[in-house]
Amino acid sequence: MRLVWSVCHQGIWALAAVMALWPRAASADPITPERVAAALPKLEALADGVIAKGGVPGLAIAVVHDDKVVFLKGFGHREAGKPETVDADTVFQIASLSKPVSATIVAALVGDGIVSWDSRIADLDPAFRLADPYPTSQLTVRDLFAHRSGLPGTAGDDLENIGYDRATILHRLRFVPPSSSFRSGYSYSNFGLTEGAVAAAKPTGKSWEDVAEEKLYRPLGMVSTSSRHADFVKHANRAALHVMVDGAWAPKVKREPDAQAPAGGVSSTARDLAQWMRLVIGDGVYDGKPLISADAMDQMHVPLMTRGKNPVSGGESFYGLGWNVEFGRHGLSWGHSGAFSTGARTVATVFPKEKLGIVVLANAFPSGVPEGLSDSFADLVFDGKVEKDWVGAWDSIYSGMFGPGIAAAKATYATPPSPPRPAASAGAYAGRYANDFIGEAVVSGAGDGLMLKVGPAGARSYPLRHFDGDQFLTYPDAEMPDRPAAVSFVVGPNGKASAMIIEFLDDNHLGTLQRIPD
Incomplete structure (x- = not known):
């Protein structure tokens, strides 16, 4: 060695x-x-x-x-x-x-002279952006494989969970605020490393x-x-x-x-x-x-x-x-x-x-x-x-x-206030909402509750059960079906929700979506 x-x-x-x-x-x-x-x-x-x-x-x-x-x-x-x-x-x-395994593949590309570990992503994949211009201009394959780009660790995982493809997720990483200064902090990022690999492969045309x-x-x-x-x-x-x-x-x-x-x-x-x-x-x-x-x-x-x-x-x-x-x-x-x-x-x-x-x-x-x-x-x-x-x-x-997190979520939403504040009518919440990162979401009435659809063409559906006031609960994790998460609405003077906050998509404070006017 x-x-x-x-x-x-x-x-x-x-x-x-x-x-x-x-x-x-x-x-x-x-x-x-x-x-x-x-x-x-x-x-x-x-x-x-x-x-x-x-x-x-x-x-x-x-x-x-x-x-x-x-x-x-x-x-x-x-x-x-x-x-x-x-x-x-x-x-x-x-x-x-x-x-x-993927690092070994990039090493093969480096050894063949196709790229360098220090090749800039801006040269390999000019369309890729981070939130800030300086890191975007200086970011290298090495930075992404070392998890030192400043991207938060969960950036993009949330979009994958609701059905978006690789190209969409990598494009939307530009909307994620950094968790640390460029090259100063370690944050284990699946989609950061993915971009490093995809960019390294681009000169091959494959x-x-x-x-x-x-x-x-x-x-x-x-x-x-x-x-x-x-x-x-x-x-x-x-x-x-x-x-x-x-x-x-x-x-x-x-x-x-x-x-x-x-x-x-x-x-x-x-x-x-x-x-x-x-x-x-x-x-x-x-x-x-x-x-x-x-x-x-x-x-x-x-x-x-x-x-x-x-x-x-x-x-x-x-x-x-x-x-x-x-x-x-x-x-x-x-x-x-x-x-x-x-x-x-x-x-x-x-x-x-x-x-x-x-x-x-x-x-x-x-x-x-x-x-x-x-x-x-x-x-x-x-x-x-x-x-x-x-x-x-x-x-x-x-x-x-996951045990402590599940327990904390269960404890937070174990029992609603007694008595709970009533919800508004389904029409107050129903509608289309969006932001640049999550994309569009649709809320509609469904029986005694609401239905939230997110992802490309509403790929993921989540029933919402009333908890308190303008706050509802859902259970978004198939592998942890007893872990609740809140979906909260901001209702304005006109009696209609102007925004909603999706807790299970808010790890990087990007879970607030604004209503799209009818």
Whole structure:
């Protein structure tokens, strides 16, 4: 592995961070094939135990050491309650594990001289805008893959949830106020990274999806991997997404992430991702042949933005380009996790000095099983024993992600005032509303309540139930059906609503829509 520091203006800072943190926690003993081989039966037993305890319905694991795939196996079931089992060729939606895969594809473009990590988005994709002109003019592929553009983390996710396509979402990011100054703050942005990838592909004249196949999937023989959801659903051997319903895993919701394909839309198998890990561990060399420039690959792993400490292990964590860069109890590691709250969990971890990597794919959320198994395997290899219950520790992290928010929302709207203030007539609220970011919304009477339609051509419908006065409640999350959100109206002296605030679209204070005059 070679680290390239001169290519970024944070180079001196990053080098100091590495020198301060790198080898102190690493094992002094070399990681031999024998040590890895000794850990594999124990990893398999841990995975079997997770399935037996119902930790996830199914999972698949690949381990690579020194350019060899030394472990490849599936566990459990593709769908809860059905007999089909997971194997090494079961296709999973890998969620945000797509990010380092996509960074590798951009590294291939960089190595071929098609773009640079420091190519300006204004040159590659002149139509793209941020809220402010200076960041728009200076923004680079590197900025977007390092999540330092200033875009808030959720920017665009809300539009995707109500049915907008990629082009519309990327266009409307210009209306989102920044959450930090340009290049000064880290904010994990799906659609920021998506724009970086799409812009990097533009000089080829091809779609991102075609570039991904041409530059990575096909050369590595990743025959079951795609950045298109349509390809995922064509596979008979695919894993369903699961969420917890009444204490049991259920395939409740489907997820079509094409809008953010570079950031979260890749589907793949343990077998295919093992080949990708061989390329990463080989610093761009695959099957003994240089496939991607080592310089372009190395830049992905320069620690550019601090992420604080790992919430379970306590290791210092940074973000490079589509990769987490961590200095933990076993030394330097690169990695990334992925999650859909609709039912996916994934992780990849690479120890570059030891040429060791593991990928764990699971088909349920919330679950800390992927990180737990990855951390347990690292303990087994480096120390010969598992230090603690890593699966349990990571389960606590993921189960706590939405619990407090759901509880707070439930508490806020648990009981209306007694007596509640009456609503106006349905005609007071009915009509068309809009803003530049959300687009048009329509409110109409529906039985004893109202109906809200948002998204392109009213693609999403939400029943509104009266709560108090001019405030109504809806339940917008299919995967969290008991989480309420308010839709409030501003009624003027004429007895008609002049505006409405949609709480579940207001993360970035863009959820207020003005009435369109009749």
